[in-house]
Amino acid sequence: MNxxxxxMNSIAFVRLTEEQKQNLENQAKSAGMTLSELIRNRALNQPVPSHTDAMNGKKIDQLGRMLRHLYPKGKSWASAEDRKLYWKTIVELQRTSKMLRGEK
Structure with missing residues (x-):
């Protein structure tokens, strides 16, 4: 359960040059975040996923679902070790996808 x-009821003020603010706004936009989210994540050493990472994460999710769907039901298709390796690959794809999307 989440x-x-x-x-978020505390405010911190930061002085920036107009160029610095514009740079941060551009970074926030490319990451699909608000300026506040970007600054907060950076200040607290949390990941700032980019749209590219999020898109790649979704594609990796799709690959994982396809592999899981194609996973043969019978046990005769491969040895127990090969089946473990196949499933380990699916789990690794899911972990990579979450990491790219900035999830834990």
Whole structure:
């Protein structure tokens, strides 16, 4: 079950040049985040996924689902070791996808 998000009710002011602010706004836009989210994630050493990472994560998810769907039901298609390796690959795809999307 997901934890409820804590209320964001504290404000910190940061002085930036117009160029710095524009740079951060561009980074936030390319990451699909608000400026506040970007600054907060950077300040707290949290990941800032890009749209490219999120898109790649979705594609990897699709590959994992396709592989899982194609996983043969019978045990005669491969040895136990090969089946473990196949399933380990699917789990690794899921882990990589989550990492690219900035999930835990």
């Amino acid at each position: 934890k409820p998000k804590p209320k």
